[in-house]
Amino acid sequence: MTDTPSSTPPPAVLERMYEVMRTVTVADERARAEAKAGRMPAAFYPVRGLEGVCAALGAALSAEDQLVSTYRNLGDTVAKGVPLRGIIAELHGRVSGTSKGKAGTMHMHHDPSGLMATTGIVGSGLPIAAGLALGAQLDGAQPGAPRRAVAVTFGDGATSIGAYHEAMNLAALWRLPLVFVCQNNGWAEHTPLAAYAPSTDLAARATAYNMTARAVDGFDPMETWRVLADALDRARNGEGPTFVECRTYRLVGHTSSADYSYMPKAALEAALARDPGPTFRAWLVSSGHLTESRLDEIDKAVDAEVDDAFEFAQSEPKPEPGDIYDDVFADRTWVEGR
């Protein structure tokens, strides 16, 4: 990990990044365990391996910036500041969930945090993020208005679908304040990148849209933070979109229950040896940014917060039967009984 004093975040931000990574790792493990035990009857998509990318993005985004994510969203939502209790309650279908329990793991929305949408359809978040960025561009053109940027996350698998190409083209054409954050974990569900794309250099492909593109080591939170912070700054300054390919590796299966024995052992072991959470922790200590005892305190607080979120979620009520008709339209009169 590189450490340039002029471009390293202040200690409070480093602490926050570590806290996010730790929260995501622990909550991810707990969610898989709860799903397996039958206490959380939900399809859950693990984020192990993406912790550094999510934490870096969360630190680079301002509170006003907006984010669109995917079904594999636990890291993005935590990093954007969505309250953990709300996230975990939604995973359990409880009324205190971010969407009142009716949307589930794939569908996170949290307006106060700027987490505008996540989608269960691969690639579909990109055109929507382009629209949010159009809104940001039009708002920012008003005299004296603050500038905000939009980021959209997606896996490498999304780079094959039409919506991706349409959104990349539109964003470059309109010079939208949008950062495309490709969380390249090497796998489209159960198929490796090289088996579904003849051109595996995703950043190089992105330059064909006449767009700035960068590739970063997604297991290096500092490098990822620098590149994303720069891309978001450029977006806010009206310099157009950037494609950032964050090269990572999926450390577990596609879903919480999926077999992943097909993943090559050597590659998985090499990736696990660079597991971003422990690696970042060791670097924080060795570089003198944070002490072991401070990190132990954070660990303890995070573990307690995750325990609390799961206990809270499992003790909260589910929606009432009549709630099923809420939020189809603004007015539920016509909806009832249809």
Next chain:
Amino acid sequence: MSVLADTEMTMVLAMNSALDMALASDPKVLLLGEDIADPSGGVFKVTKGLSTTHGAARVRDTPIAEQSILGAAIGAALAGYRPVAEVMFFDFLTVAMDQIVNHAAKFRYLSGGQHPVPLTVRTVVGNSRFGAQHSQSLEAWFMHTPGIKVAFPSTPSDAKGLLASCIFDDDPCLFIEHVALHYSQKEPVPDGDHRVPLGQAAIRRAGDDVTVISYGAQMPGVLAAAETLAGEGISAEVIDLRTLVPLDFPTVLASVARTRRAVVVHGATRFAGPGAEIAATITEELFEDLAQPVVRLGARYVPTPFLASGLEPLPVADDVVAAVRRLAGS
């Protein structure tokens, strides 16, 4: 206080007037679509002059890329705008179904009410001069998708009023035009902010013997049929639904309860078409009152044949006359 007058308008001009009014009255209204900016002004000229008046930033030409047109419109709606996306032909919505069905229609529900999507999609049913991929009437697909409203006007005045209501509605709306109605009628259309509420059918002709329920491009044929039938002493009540979601069942049921006979007419495929839902509801609610089973007239179960072939897949005025005669004779 301004005194509003009426101006004679075609449906195209009436819709242009609604869009112009919306752009002028709300800075958050935004238009997106292929070729909609001047000098083109839209392939059907509905948006003519609007980019010149309101600026190319708010009346935006897009690439030929319906997924990104719809996706960008949804995103802009989440950002607080009221986008109106034009999709040149109804058939082209099929390449953007994911954005409308999985996202626009569901975001209010999936966000627990946090994210309404005040989006209007304007689209056009073509005629069979263009063949089978530019002439489909797919409104039933969207009636079948909870979370999106569906309007299909038959007159210039309704086109203006329904379009304005769609734009300022806080839910996503699909606004369907038919190319055959774009220039076929001219009528006085109220100036200014004219609105027709969504979910309110219009009784176009009062009658006692039978209720004919229709909307959109079939309305002129249905009204002509009613005139023919009147000459034969058969009094048909004609209901123009105007919107299919919400669907004004109270007006339909009140009429059929009186006439005891009903015919539903539409340009969508008859099989599993809107008429099936309407006929089933009438039957459920008024089974004891009905003198005859409800009759459905819709497009035949075929891809639209090319116009020049002379083959007619749609119900025409004569079909309506024949159906009503059969019912009235019983």
